[in-house]
Amino acid sequence: MPSELINNYFRTETLPHIWCPGCGNGIVTRAIVKAIDNLNIPKDDVCIVSGIGCSSRAAGYLDFNTLHTTHGRALAFATGVKLANPKLHVIVITGDGDASAIGGNHLIHSARRNIDITTVVFNNSIYGMTGGQYSPTTPMGDKATTAPYGSIDPNFDLCELANAAGATYVARGTVYAVNILEKVIQEGISNKGFSFIEAIATCPTYYGRKNKKGSAVDMIKFLKEHGVMYTAWQKMSEDEKIGKFPIGKLYTKERKEYTEQYQMLIDSLGKESNQ
Template sequence: MIPELEKFFRVNKLPHIWCPGCGNGIITRCLVEAISQLDIDYDKTIVISGIGCSSRAPGYMNFDTLHTTHGRALAFATGVKLANPELTVFVITGDGDATAIGGNHFIHAARRNIDLNVILYNNNIYGMTGGQGSPLTPTGHFSTTTPYGSVDRNFDITKLAIAAGATYVARGTAFHDKLLTDCIKKGVENKGFSLIEAITMCPISYGRKNNFATPANMLEWQKNNAINVKAAQKLPPEKIAGKFLIGELHNEPYAEYTAEYDKLIAKYQEGAK
């Protein structure tokens, strides 16, 4: 590990539990690198996660951390942020955790525009429980619960977040690590709900069923199928079809929830005097 980042990890807990070739380690390093480059108080930084492969990450990170119940990371994070609005709150969640079990928490946290920085590790599958299909498993792809290919349409989580009211939405991949780090930094600077979808890879539960021979093949797939949103503006639609956009997809500031809540309290306390 880069020596400058070592202080952000609970080094005695490493090596981590993730499978060989799992991209979660790369995403976690990007998150830690973004935190190291930001001017924030590390003692006022908290990392909260739900359940799943991705949600193991706070266990390795040397901050105040919460490992909560399945899908409820955003509910806990909302409470933490409302009680202590001065904290910088990161939420680490997975595709199943955020969009299936915690789907309602997700849309309502986005709707409130509460200042949380959500890093959604999208590995397209429920990795920890044995490779069941998640709402982000692409149509036609294989998992243990979709052995003949998934019939369901998958969510585009960034579009869902924009529609629900998130003020900063970006997407990065494990391959485009520098872009992902920049997106996380911008997400923290945004005062409001920030969603950063980090496309990672699960070579064991997802890759083996979907014709990815090695973890490096999955990284190369990310490299070949991602188009930067700035480059996409100049490309004809047929060149974008079937690929996904990376970079800053949405940035539209709006009143932040805890600030509005404090204003309301101040207004009525003033009236009581």
């Protein structure tokens, strides 16, 4: 029997999903739905926009207004949706390659504008849909089909990138720390501005296998052992931080929201009509 959450928020006729056994994407997708459910937002008022890749297929499974766009462009489409109808809660579902390689420009500019969109990056450190090529978040030295000798590309810290670009809510969760993931997505949706949530997900099929990370369970255990709550992280020494990463709410700031600013401009000009 599917859970009430699945019955209420998933298009059950489109299931089963395409993800591999052990993939973390289902956990992140559930966390997004749970956050929306906790906030009691009517389904008609939610618009999910996704790009291309494994994670972006989530949009089709969810019973909201859903827009599965071109590779890297989810945030650009979402900007049009949000500006055209600011009443919609716009949530972007994207992957590490989609958001930070081909779509990296849209990410930094959406953050710069502080447009009220919540972006959840399913970061599995690999291009999964195309069979395991290295992405901007593949850790340096790790292997991929296009990095057979180990990647020499330094990897992005997406939260630092989003924060520097101007996002007003920045957080990280993992597919192990599900409660934290739900909580930060919920806070992100509630934040009136650009919210960025990095959800560390697992890809045992490509990233895990190439890098001898063990089973899906082993990979989730790794997230349990290496993700440290930000409050504790701040008290750690530089030596203690090596190999670990902070999770939870990382940054918040007060900035003007883009669509509100545009509405103020319209109001200040006084509406003229050509009818």
